[in-house]
Amino acid sequence: MTDRRLRADAMNNRARILEVARELLTSTSELPMNAVAKAAGVGQGTLYRNFPTREALLAEVYRADVDTLVASAAPLLELHEAPAALRRWLDNVAEYARVKRGVLAALEPSSGHELATSHTGSIGEAIDLLLDAGKSEGSIRSDVDSQDVLILLGFLSRMDEAEATERADRILDLIVDGVRA
Amino acid sequence: MTDRRLRADAMNNRARILEVARELLTSTSELPMNAVAKAAGVGQGTLYRNFPTREALLAEVYRADVDTLVASAAPLLELHEAPAALRRWLDNVAEYARVKRGVLAALEPSSGHELATSHTGSIGEAIDLLLDAGKSEGSIRSDVDSQDVLILLGFLSRMDEAEATERADRILDLIVDGVRA
DNA sequence: AGGCTATCTGGACACGTGTCCGTTTAGCAA
DNA sequence: TTGCTAAACGGACACGTGTCCAGATAGCCT
Incomplete structure (x- = not known):
């Protein structure tokens, strides 16, 4: 690297x-x-x-987990339409977040966004994959990008476990509905 | 108090x-x-x-501003349907956020949510007002609460000005679409 | 007025972060 | 083998946060 x-x-x-x-x-x-x-x-x-x-360190520590997460996006698109695939993929993210809270910090843009969108990293690419599929289908609005989703996803890292089990699902639903065309 | x-x-x-x-x-x-x-x-x-x-201090410093913000919710409901009113009110929030970055920190739930939803404070009540109106109309889904919206709104405090002008509007649109029934 | 005590005071501490810079050394070259 | 130098080392620092507690004192009570 x-x-x-x-x-x-x-x-x-x-x-x-x-x-x-x-x-x-x-x-x-x-x-x-x-x-x-x-x-x-x-x-x-x-x-x-x-x-x-700290993010850099966490990113390296959790690199394997993040890769797994990223890799889980493509298969979902074979089974579901884009919005459903996105929703399920976000479940994976939330699950990882629940188990290893560090994973989240690893993908947080730390502060003051690095050079435009590029920094987003592989997580961003996974989201783009899902979003792009939806844009082609016409099922996802064309003006959102992975960064938007990533920014909203930030909430996961600022919830404790109790709050997460109560709200995460609903809020993820809400986000996916929001990006629908 | x-x-x-x-x-x-x-x-x-x-x-x-x-x-x-x-x-x-x-x-x-x-x-x-x-x-x-x-x-x-x-x-x-x-x-x-x-x-x-620090939040407590900021909250006190910006109390007047927050009150103004809160007070601006009700009038909007006289002019618009709930989702539109919510959208416009969020514009007000974003505008305040842009000008006085401290206001945001003041309404962030700091960490580890205080006693359930109550802590949310007056901002939460303003959001509830808007949401409830929408729930009565049937224009806003009944399972979201002000806390959900507040959590998502957190993104505003983690964007610099440049990013805000580029993304804030779109993301707020997305949130409002998400809470629509 | 004068004493008493609950309340308030404020600085020392313990702990964390991230930077700076003089010192050490790996690894090449002669 | 020996010398050299760029790279790496690592600890001291400067700065911030939030806690704790021994001492000061405001304001009631007699």
């Missing part, structure tokens, strides 16, 4: 940081950056050089 | 804190709590006792 030839010790550190982060996340869903640095036996500087933000 | 007979010196401090906060907000939209305390000539303890969270 960004590892334009890393020095050997640097690779070790990076790997160790990820390992430690994963470990810490098994006990709590919190991830104090300085705790990670300490546990990994590196300085703050090293940690932040490898992962400039 | 909560001032069950405040001691005279306490009242002075409280007033001074608010004054200082308002002042600081004229220059930037940031509001470091310790800066407020310092500028008001009180200790951290005093500041936090009066306003346990």
Whole structure:
């Protein structure tokens, strides 16, 4: 990805940081950056050089999960029309969010949107896939983009479990209805 | 509100804190709590006792604005059907959000939702007013509540001005379409 | 007036974040 | 092997947040 030839010790550190982060996340869903640095036996500087933000670190930790999530979009389109596929895919997202709260933070645009829409990453592409299918069908309005959906999805990361079980479903319904043509 | 007979010196401090906060907000939209305390000539303890969270402080600072916003809901219902009224009212919200970014933070449920829906405050009541009108008309689905809308509205506080001018309108449309019956 | 106490005060702390920069070292080159 | 340098290291810092508690004092009560 960004590892334009890393020095050997640097690779070790990076790997160790990820390992430690994963470990810490098994006990709590919190991830104090300085705790990670300490546990990994590196300085703050090293940690932040490898992962400039907590999101960057979480994104790497959860890369596999995010990939799974992304990959689950296409098959749904074979079984359902776009809006239904989108709805089901959002269920997957909510489910991941429920189990591993970190996944959400990983896909949050942190703050002050990176270079236009590009930063969105693979999650954005998955959403675009679903939206585009719907736009072709005429079942989804043509003026929404993945970023819009991602922005609205942000609410998932700011709800605790209790609230999520009560509201998430309904709100996701609402979003999907909103993007319908 | 909560001032069950405040001691005279306490009242002075409280007033001074608010004054200082308002002042600081004229220059930037940031509001470091310790800066407020310092500028008001009180200790951290005093500041936090009066306003346990930044939101509490902002809520008080912007109380008048929030009241205006809330009051603008009812008249809209005289002129428009509920969904249109809601849409226009959300425009007002977005406009306030654009001008005074603090207003948003003031109505954010901070974290870990206070006692059920009640905390929502007057903004929630305004939304309920609009939603209820729509539910009576049959133009708004009966299973959404003001909290749902408020949660979705959270996106406004996490967009910078540039992004807001580009997306806010469209996303608000989308939300209103979502709550339509 | 003067004492008493509930209330308020305010700064020290513990903890987190992210940056900066002097020091160390991997890995190449001679 | 030895020297060199760009890359990486890591801890000290500056700054913010929110809590805690020993001391001060407003305002009632006698």
